[in-house]
Amino acid sequence: MQSKQVQGHQRSGRRxxxxxxxxxxxxxxxxxxAVGAVDFGRLFYESIAMAGAAQAGVQRGTFSPLASKDTSAILSSAAxxxxxxRDANVTTEQFCDCPYAPGVAVDCTTARCTGYGLSRLYVRVRVTKTFSTFGPWPGIPEETPIDLSNWVRVR
Known part of the structure; x- marks a missing residue:
């Protein structure tokens, strides 16, 4: 009895x-x-963690005008x-302005705004870091600066 070969199942040596x-x-x-996706995931994860740290520091500084001057407590909350x-830098500052000139800094201890009273007091926390990828990727820089700030009005 002879067996029949099914066409298509026989492979040649080259295939x-x-x-x-x-x-x-x-x-x-x-x-x-997959490695590229993990690298971008690390970037996004660290950005989100840094934004949360800036928010935590600002919340600590907004308890009162006195708490806004306690930079060590603000920095420890952010940290x-x-x-x-790793290797993130946290800075904090206190600044004031008047409603009729937003963005123009005035002295927080002595400044009074005409027709308003005390100047508006803000706390700002800034978190910075230089993110490094696993290795060189075509068209993507190996180091990317991440700079996130958060500020809230205290009074």
Whole structure:
């Protein structure tokens, strides 16, 4: 009894390794895409953590005008939110302005705004970091500065 060969199931010698070559090419591309996705995920995660740290520091400084001067408490509150982020810099400042000239800084201790009274008091917390990727990516810089600020009016 003779067996019949089903057409299409017989492979020639030249086609035998095609699947392995295709798998090798596809898996390397998929691996590079996965590493790139992890790199961007790290960037977004650190940005979110830094924004939360800036918010925590500002909240600590807005308890009262006296609390807005306690820079060590503000900085420690912000630093507590940065436990997963390395090499981040946190700064804080207090500034004042008048309603008729927003953005123009005035002295917080002695300035009175005409027709308004005491100047408006703000607390600002700024968190900065230079993010480094795992390695060079075509068209993407290896280092990206992240600079996030948050400020809230105290009075």
């Amino acid at each position: 035998r390794g095609n699947a392995m070559v295709e798998f090798g090419l596809a898996s390397s591309v998929i691996f590079l895409m 507590a939110g940065l436990s997963d982020v």
